[in-house]
Amino acid sequence: AVAGLLVTVLPRLPADQGVRLGAFPALLRIGGLRAGLLAVTLLVTGHFAAYTYIRPVLERVPGIGAGLISGLLLAYGTAGIAGNFAG
Secondary structure (H helix, E strand, C coil), X not given: CXXXXXXXXXXXXXXXXXCCHHHHHHHCCCHXXXXXXXXXXXXXXXXXXXXXXHHHHHHCXXXXXXXXXXXXXXXXXXHHHHHXXXX
């Protein structure tokens, strides 16, 4: 709902020119951008590392077998991806 509202309320901002992959190394020379990319990389890595610790906790819950744990983690990951695209 929020994404739909943003699409209707915010003005279109067309790009002046296309960006090529070769421009990426030049972007990494910008200190603030480099720090931001590093922070995002660490956050995403930490998010996926959490799967390692969630599984042993779920194995201790009665009635949750290995097959169900895999399904729950798959659903959790799918919901995370959907949430990223939904905004």
